[in-house]
Amino acid sequence: IAIICGVTAQNNSHSFRNVVMERCEEYLQKNSHVTRNNDCKIIWAAFEQAYIGKDPCDVSPEAYDPLIRSVKQDAVCNSMLFWSKTKQMAHAFTAKRNCLVTLEDTLLGFMSDGLTWCSKNKSKETFTTGCPGWSDCQNNPVRSFWLKASINFAATACGNVSVMLNGSLETPFSNSSIFGSVEVKNLDPNKVKGLTVLLVTKDTDVTTCRHPSFPNLQTSLNPNIPYNCREVPYSRVEGCISDPEIPCRSCL
Numbered sequence: 001i002a003i004i005c006g007v008t009a010q011n012n013s014h015s016f017r018n019v020v021m022e023r024c025e026e027y028l029q030k031n032s033h034v035t036r037n038n039d040c041k042i043i044w045a046a047f048e049q050a051y052i053g054k055d056p057c058d059v060s061p062e063a064y065d066p067l068i069r070s071v072k073q074d075a076v077c078n079s080m081l082f083w084s085k086t087k088q089m090a091h092a093f094t095a096k097r098n099c100l101v102t103l104e105d106t107l108l109g110f111m112s113d114g115l116t117w118c119s120k121n122k123s124k125e126t127f128t129t130g131c132p133g134w135s136d137c138q139n140n141p142v143r144s145f146w147l148k149a150s151i152n153f154a155a156t157a158c159g160n161v162s163v164m165l166n167g168s169l170e171t172p173f174s175n176s177s178i179f180g181s182v183e184v185k186n187l188d189p190n191k192v193k194g195l196t197v198l199l200v201t202k203d204t205d206v207t208t209c210r211h212p213s214f215p216n217l218q219t220s221l222n223p224n225i226p227y228n229c230r231e232v233p234y235s236r237v238e239g240c241i242s243d244p245e246i247p248c249r250s251c252l
């Protein structure tokens with residue numbers, strides 16, 4: 001049994017490395033302007049050192065600092081899109097259009113989106129199952145990664161930025177979401193010209209830009225960053241996802 005477990009764990013280590021490396025290479029192939037200065041082997045080494053050999057509840061966000069530094073990718077001003085409770089829609093939109101870019105469309109986010117990973121105290125292995133869930137303990141490798149990646153994405157944002165929020169929810173903005181608790185607070189007023197909420201609403205929705213959760217957002221936002229909210233019909237977003245010929249400016 002020990003041998004079988006050993007083999008399984010080994011394969012796990014290698015397969016996680018392979019997935020991350022393959023995604024990294026694929027991204028650099030498809031985004032040739034990012035290729036320069038990035039080396040997937042160096043990036044992987046920095047990724048791995050953040051969590052290997054550590055208790056899976058004792059990986060701090062700062063452990064990913066070397067990984068963040070190893071990825072060389074400039075922010076694209078005026079096109080950064082945050083999202084909260086709209087993951088699927090936001091990504092379906094940016095997959096078809098270059099006018100907006102989410103964290104998961106950057107090399108760092110693309111490599112890790114949807115993955116689970118952890119190691120163990122004094123272990124050299126990576127596990128992709130049996131890892132702590134998002135809320136099981138605070139300093140787990142996956143949550144700390146997304147926290148650090150989100151801080152970095154927000155702190156490097158520039159120009160006019162937007163966030164896609166879900167108008168079908170009773171409360172479209174939550175102070176405790178990553179967007180509300182991390183990203184809003186890390187926007188730099190020296191670089192960010194404004195934040196626009198794109199509240200995606202269906203005909204039957206009652207939530208509007210006048211929702212009482214939005215003053216909470218404005219309170220968290222640096223007062224030198226102008227705030228704006230726009231209700232965007234879901235049908236228009238859907239139309240733009242299915243017809244890439246519609247110009248971006250008519251979509252949102």
Ligand code: DVN
Pocket residue numbers: 081082083084085086087102103114134135146149150153176177178179180183
């Ligand atoms: O702007 C985006 C993007 O930049 C990202 O890094 O953070 C922002 C989105 O985070 P959010 O504002 O917390 O939005 P959500 O929709 O509440 O959560 C986004 C994702 O974080 C979820 O889809 C979860 O990822 P998963 O499990 O689908 O891979 C994860 N997440 C957040 N809070 C969670 C959670 N997963 C489980 N339990 C929680 N409490």
